[in-house]
Amino acid sequence: xxxxxxxxxxxxxxxxxxxxxxxxxxxxxxxxxxxxxxxxxxxxxxxxxxxxxxxxxxxxxxxxxxxxxxxxxxxxxxxxxxxxxxxxxxxxxxxxxxxxxxxxxxxxxxxxxxxxxxxxxxxxxxxxxxxxxxxxxxxxxxxxxxxxxxxxxxxxxxxxxxxxxxxxxxxxxxxxxxxxxxxxxxxxxxxxxxxxxxxxxxxxxxxxxxxxxxxxxxxxxxxxxxxxxxxxxxxxxxxxxxxxxxxxxxxxxxxxxxxxxxxxxxxxxxxxxxxxxxxxxxxxxxxxxxxxxxxxxxxxxxxxxxxxxxxxxxxxxxxxxxxxxxxxxxxxxxxxxxxxxxxxxxxxxxxxxxxxxxxxxxxxxxxxxxxxxxxxxxxxxxxxxxxxxxxxxxxxxxxxxxxxxxxxxxxxxxxxxxxxx
Amino acid sequence: xxxxxxxxxxxxxxxxxxxxxxxxxxxxxxxxxxxxxxxxxxxxxxxxxxxxxxxxxxxxxxxxxxxxxxxxxxxxxxxxxxxxxxxxxxxxxxxxxxxxxxxxxxxxxxxxxxxxxxxxxxxxxxxxxxxxxxxxxxxxxxxxxxxxx
Numbered sequence: 001x002x003x004x005x006x007x008x009x010x011x012x013x014x015x016x017x018x019x020x021x022x023x024x025x026x027x028x029x030x031x032x033x034x035x036x037x038x039x040x041x042x043x044x045x046x047x048x049x050x051x052x053x054x055x056x057x058x059x060x061x062x063x064x065x066x067x068x069x070x071x072x073x074x075x076x077x078x079x080x081x082x083x084x085x086x087x088x089x090x091x092x093x094x095x096x097x098x099x100x101x102x103x104x105x106x107x108x109x110x111x112x113x114x115x116x117x118x119x120x121x122x123x124x125x126x127x128x129x130x131x132x133x134x135x136x137x138x139x140x141x142x143x144x145x146x147x148x149x150x151x152x153x154x155x156x157x158x159x160x161x162x163x164x165x166x167x168x169x170x171x172x173x174x175x176x177x178x179x180x181x182x183x184x185x186x187x188x189x190x191x192x193x194x195x196x197x198x199x200x201x202x203x204x205x206x207x208x209x210x211x212x213x214x215x216x217x218x219x220x221x222x223x224x225x226x227x228x229x230x231x232x233x234x235x236x237x238x239x240x241x242x243x244x245x246x247x248x249x250x251x252x253x254x255x256x257x258x259x260x261x262x263x264x265x266x267x268x269x270x271x272x273x274x275x276x277x278x279x280x281x282x283x284x285x286x287x288x289x290x291x292x293x294x295x296x297x298x299x300x301x302x303x304x305x306x307x308x309x310x311x312x313x314x315x316x317x318x319x320x321x322x323x324x325x326x327x328x329x330x331x332x333x334x335x336x337x338x339x340x341x342x343x344x345x346x347x348x349x350x351x352x353x354x355x356x357x358x359x360x361x362x363x364x365x366x367x368x369x370x371x372x373x374x375x376x377x378x379x380x381x382x383x384x385x386x387x388x389x390x391x392x393x394x395x396x397x398x399x400x401x402x403x404x405x406x407x408x409x410x411x412x413x414x415x416x417x418x419x420x421x
Numbered sequence: 422x423x424x425x426x427x428x429x430x431x432x433x434x435x436x437x438x439x440x441x442x443x444x445x446x447x448x449x450x451x452x453x454x455x456x457x458x459x460x461x462x463x464x465x466x467x468x469x470x471x472x473x474x475x476x477x478x479x480x481x482x483x484x485x486x487x488x489x490x491x492x493x494x495x496x497x498x499x500x501x502x503x504x505x506x507x508x509x510x511x512x513x514x515x516x517x518x519x520x521x522x523x524x525x526x527x528x529x530x531x532x533x534x535x536x537x538x539x540x541x542x543x544x545x546x547x548x549x550x551x552x553x554x555x556x557x558x559x560x561x562x563x564x565x566x567x568x569x570x
Contacts, residue, residue: 298483304438305481309460347548348462358461358549362473363480 014099017082022074023125033126035264036119040112040185042127044256045069049407055079055133060106062199065142067106075132088124089117094162095152102152104140105160110201114165114184159200178275181268182207191217191253207279209333213405214398215252216336218328221279225383227331228285235273240266242411248322248329249355250411251346252337258411286382288325299375302368306360307376318355318410324380331381335373336394342369344403346410355410361403369395422486426451427495437483441475442466444482445492453493453522457551464550467523468492474530476549493522496529505529508567509560516554524550528564537568 023029037043046056046069056071074081080088080098087098095109096102103109115123145151165184167176182188183206191212193201201210209219219225228246230238238244242258250258261269294300313323324330329338345359364372370391377386386394424433426449435444445451445468454477457465461479468477469491497503502510505528515521524547531538531546538546543564552560 301438301481301483305440305483306479309479356462358476358479360475360480362470363475364484368484 017076019076019081020084020087020128022128023085023121025129026125029122029125030129032119033122033124033129035268036123036185037126038260038264039181039268040123040187041257041260042072042123043260044253046072052131052133052135054127054130055135057135057137059138062106063197064146064199065140067104067140067142068137069106071133071135071137072127073130073133073135074128075134078134078136079132080127081132085121085124088127089120092120092123095156095160102149102156104142104149104152105155105199108187108190110160111184111187111190113160113162114180116164119185155198155200159198172274174271174274175278177268177271178273181272182275186272188220192220207276212253214336214401214403215254215340215405216332216334217253218332220276222281224280225332226280226328227326227381229283230273230277230280232270232273232277235277236266236270239269239272240264243318243355245317246326248327249318249346252340252408253405255408255411288380289378289382291379294375294379297371297375298368299371299373300379302364302372303376303379306363310357319353321357324376327380330376331383333383334394335377335386335391336398338373338376339369339395339398340403340406342372343398344406347407349409357410366392366395422482424482424485424490425488426490427492428489433482435482438481440478441468441480441482441485441490442477445477445490451492451494454526455519455522457519457523462551463520464523464527465520467526467550469495469526469530472530472533474527491526491529493526496525503529504570505532505564505567508570509563512559512563512566514556514559514563516552516556520550520552521560524552524560528567531564532568538564540565 043053045058045060046054048055048057051057052073054072056069058069060067060069071079073079076082083091083098090096091098091103092109092112092115094113095105095107140147165180168179171179189201189206189210192207192210194205194208194210196202207219207221208223210217224230226247230247234244234246238247238250239258239261242255242262243249307321307324310321311324315321329341332338341357342364343359343361346355346357348354348356370388373391373395374386374388377383422433422437424431424444426445431449433444433448435448442454442456445454446456454468455465456478457463459478461476464476466476466478467474469475470480470485470488472491497506505525509515509521509525527546527550531543535542540561543561547560547564
């Protein structure tokens, strides 16, 4: 391993940090860069809670240790103020820093490599137009040999396929635009594709469903478990507003994604929806299961006393709870997200009207939680019941992760309830 | 079913899916916990279950057999208020007072888990509680005072 590492180490000499020439202030370019930065959701990973936008420092706990996101404000010393446009494009394209050292793939260059030079230029111009923030962060805490950046050359050889996105000439412009955004800048697969033991997205299983900050990221291809099939219109509305009447509110790590997408040109959101809905294929909406299917259990009493006030389907979204036959939390393949929302609730957004849900962490014990989840599944979903082992395992995991990804207020901030339906 | 409230075991006649708040107020005549929103969003109904703060308005009594419930009444009496209650009185932390029972119970849970909480811990703990009149600074002071008591 040492030999390989040495052979792959960067040979570029360190260069002094001087301010890079700033791109000309072109309003249209900056606006496009801002929209693209939102589509790439740069802010969420590069901003601490209560921190300055893009100043970095967010810890990412991986199987190999903790990586801290970097400061991507134009501060010369601690940010990217010394980076030239060419160096920025190279980082996006090849996953290397200013001096040519490998970046860790927590930064999703496996997707960003598909972004066009034109789009990279707009993002660069936008980031360089932000207020510089001086912010230094802790060093990454990684295990050997991953702690040596050069070791990423091996990872890259195995899993990194650099190169531009290829349009499918047989498909529509919107489809190709959507595919470009989903596979490239949007890096949807970062969460929605399962990863292998090396932390790489599993080839051939794109968008089959993965994990993010303790949450299950649902399959968003033909394996989608959404009880009501998504349409181009409903998915566009969901991405734009953070909620949709047939599907509920975005929550967990998806909530900041839809928050960012709110101001993106609707044409781009519709393109994403066109592409994803094509992948999902069409199927008929499933009727809700009959009440008689679910045997009475303690879960039924807990539902009646704790859930039904908001979730009986009589209060309109987004402030009322979703009717559970429409909830993918109940119909998804894993009960993880259902446990996450019951345990940790949906925290209210500060100073804004937004959907929220109380946390039941202290109110219900493990047996009651598994009974409730099992009963909800049989009562409100047509999918196979979850097994006892699956329920216990997912509850244990949801508790172990302690709701790290549950800190985000639900999507639908500052929303007009008349929209999204 | 049987329910342990403030150290006393009661026979409960209510249906198992009845929220605890109704059992406390209507059956046991313990009116400390208040009905605010009925949706677990305002915190006025907060009580302790085995020391953990819960919203009694959205917790069915069926879920609480075998757990020890503590309400505001269990923390002290008008003649002999508990430490947190005393701190709230001394800081005059109530304006209309409707939300205060929940705040006191939440503060009790906080101080049992963190006897010397930071300002951030106090604010985070009280975050699920709405107060429409506005003695917020006095409420914070009262919790700090109770921590020092």
